[in-house]
Amino acid sequence: MSLYDVVVVGGGPAGASAARYSSELGLDTLLVEKRQEVGTPVRCAEGVGKRVEDFIDVDEKFLSKEVVGARIHSPEGRYLEMSDEDAGDEVGYILERKIFDRELFKLAGMAGAETRLRTRATNLTRENGVVEVDLQRNGDLETVRSKIVVGADGVESRIGRFAGIPTNLKLEDIQSCAQYLITDIDVDLDYTHFYVGTDVAPGGYAWIFPKGNNKANVGLGVSPAITDKRASQHLDEFIQNNPELSQGSIIEEVYGGVPVSAPLKELTSDNVMLVGDAARQVNPITGGGIINGMEAGKMAAETAEKAINNENTTKQGLKQYEQKRQKIAKENQKYYKFKEIFQELENQKFNSLIKSLENVNIDELSVAGLVTKIAVKNPWVKDKIQQILKTP
Ligand SMILES: Cc1cc2nc3c(=O)[nH]c(=O)nc-3n(C[C@H](O)[C@H](O)[C@H](O)COP(=O)(O)OP(=O)(O)OC[C@H]3O[C@@H](n4cnc5c(N)ncnc54)[C@H](O)[C@@H]3O)c2cc1C
Incomplete structure (x- = not known):
């Protein structure tokens, strides 16, 4: 049975980043993704701040639109304008995630990671200081061994549970989201727009993120602890009440949950680290998780290298990750409040x-x-x- 240094489960931004940096650091890395292609279906409004450039050179092929700032609209129709620098990690660029996620996955492969699509991790067991990871592909089962597993398997993560890391979310710490890609709309498309108020999106907000050519991601997130209506019902009402949106055509629908909890107490156990949505590292107020996930992936890779060099991949040996990720946790703790x-x-x-x-x-x-x-x-x-x- 092959023995890897690192097996990364999940090929989204967090996992691709973990695999890329692990490989760049010389670790023998396997990246598995259960879907047959990365980046689809898109479950994202695709906004990122310019800090994304710390991790990847922004290229036209995955850039839909650059925006100058954000406008936050009040229920009575006034708005507050912020520059992209002040508006945080979701304002600056609107990506084309179908291509962005593939690019990140490609970078992991180019750095030397072995990549496997249509490969689902179905279980983990610890044996003699390493982890056995059960992988399922086209109905066939294979078990690989790894010194470290990075769980980057998104909001519905099971790796945390397999590894004994509590990741359960309370109802009030989940945002239920619906989003349409709409063409031919008539709003100021140089800004991202956020709409707050209990009528629009109870416990959350609605957004318009421009994608260029008069297209935009129009969506909202609501707290299922506050409203009985589905997110899609709130979104339909928001669009009906805005003639500049309702005149357009919907060409894509997106539904998904976002974890908006306070930072988890621990993200490691023996041989295992969690990153990205699996680790609940999303900004609890904006719901943005792309950049935090990529940064956490890098932190996990750096920790893996150190732990393997020190021949200590126990929870204690992975404590550097717990220290590094406090940067994200401290910010998110404030945003949670x-x-x-x-x-x-x-x-x-x-x-x-x-x-x-x-x-x-x-x-x-x-x-x-x-x-x-x-x-x-x-x-x-x-x-x-x-x-x-x-x-x-
Ligand atoms: C409607 C909506 C709008 C959003 N808008 C924004 C935004 O504008 N900006 C922003 O920064 N964030 C946004 N987010 C959040 C953002 O999409 C996530 O934070 C980000 O995708 C997290 O990256 P990740 O790599 O942790 O997880 P994901 O991107 O979810 O990737 C996880 C991957 O793991 C794979 N996987 C799962 N289980 C297994 C398994 N057992 N074996 C193998 N593979 C597995 C999945 O198929 C998936 O590809 C939004 C989310 C939603 C739902």
Whole structure:
């Protein structure tokens, strides 16, 4: 039975990144993906911040559109404008993920990883300090052995469960999403648009992410703990209420869940690390997970190299990953607290927050300055925001 240094389960951005960096570091790596092709069906609004360039040179072939910033629309129709730098990890580029994900997968192969499509990991067992991974392809079963397994198997991850890492999500920590790709629409397509309010998307927000040529991903996420209606029903209503959208034609539909939980306590067990959506590393307020997943994949690869060199692939030997991933966890912990405030807001409070920032140049403000501006007109939120920002 072959023995790999690293087996990565899942060929999305997090897994492809883990496999690529593992191979670049000289580790004998296998990347398995259960689907017959990577990147489809797309379950994403495809927005990323320019920080993606830390991981890949942005190429026209997987770039749909570059945007200049974000507009956050209040229920009463005002909006707040932010530059792409201030708007976070989902604003800057709109990707063509069908091609982007393939490019990442290709980079893993080019770096030396063995890649297998239509190959599903169905179980893990630890034997004598290594992991036996059961793989199923076209009904055939094969078991491979690996010193380390990286679970990058997305929101429905089973690797965590197999490895004894608790990854269960509470209902309020899941966003249920629906999205249509719509052509021939008439909105300002140089910006990504976010719409907040309890009528539009209870516990979440709606978005319009432009894809160029008058096309856009129009979608929303809602909290199933707050609304009884399906995300698609909310989306249909949002589109019907916006004539500039309802005049277009829907050419693709996307449905999916996004984990929006606080960071998990542990992402490792003996021989196993979790990355990306499998590790719940999505930003809990925006639902963006591409860049965090890629970064975590790199961190896991660096840890794998060290653990293998030290001949210690136990949970203790993988502790470097737990340390490195705190960078993502600390940010997400703050965003999770903001999400808790945000989810409880009524329309009137959304209106008041956005109105208070009208005519304010956010780009020129420090975080403290921004909080002060908000707090002057919204004293009810001042203490909560200050408390969150004080968290180290
Ligand atoms: C509607 C929607 C909109 C979104 N919009 C954005 C956005 O604009 N920006 C952003 O940054 N993020 C967005 N996200 C989140 C983003 O799509 C995910 O965070 C990102 O894809 C996570 O990457 P990943 O590699 O962890 O998981 P995935 O991309 O889900 O990849 C996991 C892979 O593992 C494979 N797999 C699963 N089980 C097995 C198995 N047993 N064996 C082998 N392979 C397996 C799957 O087939 C899949 O290819 C959105 C999500 C949704 C649902």
